[in-house]
Amino acid sequence: MHGDLGNKLVQQAKRTQNLAHLPPYQTELVRAVTREVRDLDKDVAALLEPFQGSFHPTDDQAVACTLLVNHLSMRRNKRCLLAYHHTRTDKLEKLVWKGYDVVDLAGQQVGDGSVNAGGASNVANGDGSMNNLSPQEEDYVRQYSDLLAAYKGQWTDIDLTGSLEPPRDLFIDVRVLKDAGEIQTEYGQFYVRQGDVERLIAQGYLQKLS
Amino acid sequence: MALPLPSGLVPAEVAFLCEMEMITIVPRQRLESIPMLSGNTPALRPPRRADLPLWLALLLKKQRRANIVPPPWLLPASLQEIIHIETNVDPQAFSPPPPPPMRSDGRGIARPYAVTTTTTTSSGRGGGGYGNANGRDEDPNTKELILAPPFLPSCTQDAPSGYLPYHWLEIAETLLAHAADDIPNAPEVRALLRDLQEVRAAKMRGSTQHLEGGGGVLNLRGVGAMELAESRGFVLGVVDGVRKLGASIEASRREEELERGDDGGDESDDDMEL
Amino acid sequence: MDIDDILREVDPASQSIPAETRDLQALTRAWVAERSSPELLRWPADGLFERVNDRIKQQIERVEEMTGDMDPKTNFALIVIQTELERFKYLVRSYLRARIAKIDQHTLHYLSSPDMRARLSETEQAYATRHQALLHNHYLSSFLSAFPPALQNLNDSAGNISMIDTPDTDTAVFIRLLKDSLVEGRGTDGDGIMDGKNGDIIILRWSDAKPLVDSGRAEVI
Numbered sequence: 001m002h003g004d005l006g007n008k009l010v011q012q013a014k015r016t017q018n019l020a021h022l023p024p025y026q027t028e029l030v031r032a033v034t035r036e037v038r039d040l041d042k043d044v045a046a047l048l049e050p051f052q053g054s055f056h057p058t059d060d061q062a063v064a065c066t067l068l069v070n071h072l073s074m075r076r077n078k079r080c081l082l083a084y085h086h087t088r089t090d091k092l093e094k095l096v097w098k099g100y101d102v103v104d105l106a107g108q109q110v111g112d113g114s115v116n117a118g119g120a121s122n123v124a125n126g127d128g129s130m131n132n133l134s135p136q137e138e139d140y141v142r143q144y145s146d147l148l149a150a151y152k153g154q155w156t157d158i159d160l161t162g163s164l165e166p167p168r169d170l171f172i173d174v175r176v177l178k179d180a181g182e183i184q185t186e187y188g189q190f191y192v193r194q195g196d197v198e199r200l201i202a203q204g205y206l207q208k209l210s
Numbered sequence: 211m212a213l214p215l216p217s218g219l220v221p222a223e224v225a226f227l228c229e230m231e232m233i234t235i236v237p238r239q240r241l242e243s244i245p246m247l248s249g250n251t252p253a254l255r256p257p258r259r260a261d262l263p264l265w266l267a268l269l270l271k272k273q274r275r276a277n278i279v280p281p282p283w284l285l286p287a288s289l290q291e292i293i294h295i296e297t298n299v300d301p302q303a304f305s306p307p308p309p310p311p312m313r314s315d316g317r318g319i320a321r322p323y324a325v326t327t328t329t330t331t332s333s334g335r336g337g338g339g340y341g342n343a344n345g346r347d348e349d350p351n352t353k354e355l356i357l358a359p360p361f362l363p364s365c366t367q368d369a370p371s372g373y374l375p376y377h378w379l380e381i382a383e384t385l386l387a388h389a390a391d392d393i394p395n396a397p398e399v400r401a402l403l404r405d406l407q408e409v410r411a412a413k414m415r416g417s418t419q420h421l422e423g424g425g426g427v428l429n430l431r432g433v434g435a436m437e438l439a440e441s442r443g444f445v446l447g448v449v450d451g452v453r454k455l456g457a458s459i460e461a462s463r464r465e466e467e468l469e470r471g472d473d474g475g476d477e478s479d480d481d482m483e484l
Numbered sequence: 485m486d487i488d489d490i491l492r493e494v495d496p497a498s499q500s501i502p503a504e505t506r507d508l509q510a511l512t513r514a515w516v517a518e519r520s521s522p523e524l525l526r527w528p529a530d531g532l533f534e535r536v537n538d539r540i541k542q543q544i545e546r547v548e549e550m551t552g553d554m555d556p557k558t559n560f561a562l563i564v565i566q567t568e569l570e571r572f573k574y575l576v577r578s579y580l581r582a583r584i585a586k587i588d589q590h591t592l593h594y595l596s597s598p599d600m601r602a603r604l605s606e607t608e609q610a611y612a613t614r615h616q617a618l619l620h621n622h623y624l625s626s627f628l629s630a631f632p633p634a635l636q637n638l639n640d641s642a643g644n645i646s647m648i649d650t651p652d653t654d655t656a657v658f659i660r661l662l663k664d665s666l667v668e669g670r671g672t673d674g675d676g677i678m679d680g681k682n683g684d685i686i687i688l689r690w691s692d693a694k695p696l697v698d699s700g701r702a703e704v705i
Binding site for chain 3: 223230246248431435438446
């Protein structure tokens, strides 16, 4: 039945929206839905052929009806394909905004925040490429990264992909707990930029004072 | 997606916004003027008071370089008065926001603090569009600027008592968290604020009844920024939900009104339909 | 030495708001409005963001100059300046990204007419045009090029359903009146009209609020 495959694509798109990672590109399904459109188009051409360009819908209502259904099916398939691809590019763009070098995430799970989790991969097939992305998607990500970099370049001083959390406690009071070599040799209390010392706090050299 | 946030400021953004409110401090140390992006800070000379944005006042407070003068509306007597207004004077509406601050123009006329024009002529014209509701008062050559929260001086020592400014809850909570020792009778203030929050939360819930009516405009005069942020999703969701569910009813109502309007709206319409 | 300060305080002319403060309010208002309205608003035509961006750049240079100086007094000024700098950077960043998010969501809509395009900055127009081209090319190379030529466009509207998505301009918003104004709003069961007072906070549809906001009689909050 026309439209079944399109529905599958929309279901895939819906599923993708709720997933943390990007599931594998449905090459076969995309190809099948596209083929359906081409077949429908051939049907249309075949139906119109006998009329030699002088088809009048009112004279031949049965043909007109079939033509309409074919047209609607083609348009519906187009919408399904667009929705499916757009859901995926949306997800890819989100990763680019988060600062992931998506193209370099070779074989890694492309997911929200999971990239740093040891690089454990549930999709790598060993050839080191982004298996979940179609080659066209890989191209797209590269080009979008370039576009974003160009846009960011207009605003270099504000760090466009920086945090969207309102800045709070940029500077914090810290107490030196142990000697951190070149950083600090004096014990005592200091007022420092939080971003500069987060690692030292995590490593136990400094203690954050509230 | 470039911005993974819902439409409308979330509470963290409101907290950031409220830190732009000006607040009065008493410096404990001298501090020279600092050239900031938003203008030079006043030179601080203890014990002369100065007004600074809240974020800077908090920075000075944390470093024990200054004490904060709580705004008059945050004192227990003021909060009690507001609770009285909220519960007894008008139990439906929020208590009124502070009146627009006025200042002298040096020629004997009090003008709203909030309105300035960028023209530098001293033509005596100043009040901008205040009090004019007809919308035809704007001079296209005069670009006026109307200040609104957080840029009104509604949390300095000169702010009136008995009125809650737009950022009341965030300011109060921030000051209690970081400068409780500067607030006289802080425990009582804390308790009064809790009462106030409760009274007003009930009013916020009550307002949704009006929203379900789908009447077009709803005035929430006196509501606070954090109160809005916390119920924004729900309130706007109700309004949009009512609109979408009633879209066809509204469309046919409009069609009917249009027909009646086109026919001149006199009684003969009904006769013609018969 | 404070006599100058005192004189300045009593001189009403100098109480007018300094340009930097005015720009901060304009920047803040633009940010709040963009974060709170369902539609992309007009990019400020008065060069506000270019001005703010220049000042941020200068301030960063100042920080670099001051960093070498280890005098504790300079040090505290540095903390203040850097803290404020981060606040400004955040405002501009959040504003720009709120806009890009809206542009990305309805790219074709905002590129569709000169009127809509005029809401975008030049850089945003370039970004949107290029982004749209990248997407369309991606669709073409993924499936669309195999379609009959008549179906390869993205802006067709046959069957009464436009392929161009538009923002819902009837979405409800909160506004604050900056001047006394008559406020009219459409509703489901009936339309509302009220004599609004300066400081009123009103819920209504964005399409009804927009004229008030555009004329400066109200701000989106």
